[in-house]
Amino acid sequence: MFLPEAWGRGYATEACTAVLDWFAGALPGEPVVLYTQSANTSSMRLSAKLGFTELERFEAWGAEQWFGVWSPLTLSG
Template identity: 70%
Template sequence: MADLGSVTWPPEPIRTKRLMLREPEARDRAALIELNASPEVGAYIGGARPRDELEAAIPAVPKGRPGQFVVDLDGAMIGAITLESRDGEHQAPRAAGKVELGYLFLPQVWGRGYAAESCAAVLDWFSGVLPGEPVVLTTQTANVRSVRLATRLGFVETARFEAYGAEQWFGVRSPGIQQGVGRSAL
């Protein structure tokens, strides 16, 4: 059973060809609020959260928790990636004891391949720190771009279920998967 609590956190920043994946910092607060308040970002995750609620909830220094990465492009936050341990609260029965990948990006950077590049790097990092552990991913079936990215990252659909008023796609990425990631449609 995967336990992100056993991983030394934060890790050294992960660098890709164009991006840096790092722990959240005070300079990321405004972008974190914008990300979670965006109607476009919230379209497939239950809607945008009210800005005043986010202002009150996100601390001045939004320190990360194990598994939380900021996606940094040239010194600015453009998205966030999370790896979260699941303890059985998830709607999909096979999620208990697994780590789930999540990702959100600001709409102005969609379609440039940043999601594919950064998710692949985080999955490679995860494989190095917890070898042999599978990763799961859930997205709405209506979010065609996210389903397409998941399959390109090596996730295989194992279930569909209803949650949050929509059909959900649930996939598992087994250890040792080599993803065929090039430029993303996101």
């Protein structure tokens, strides 16, 4: 159960890591792409922790957007 007092304690990172691990097993070698507003500092920190690499920044919906990619081939354990 996700209680508000537990938010920000790494659950997003753990959950996303589990999904990426599953994805790497289900579709070996396929990249995962991510779009988020560059002003969304929480999403930017999470994407960095997960190993996403920036491909591009662009303007859309009135704000700067960040486009990144994660590839299981670049993981180091």
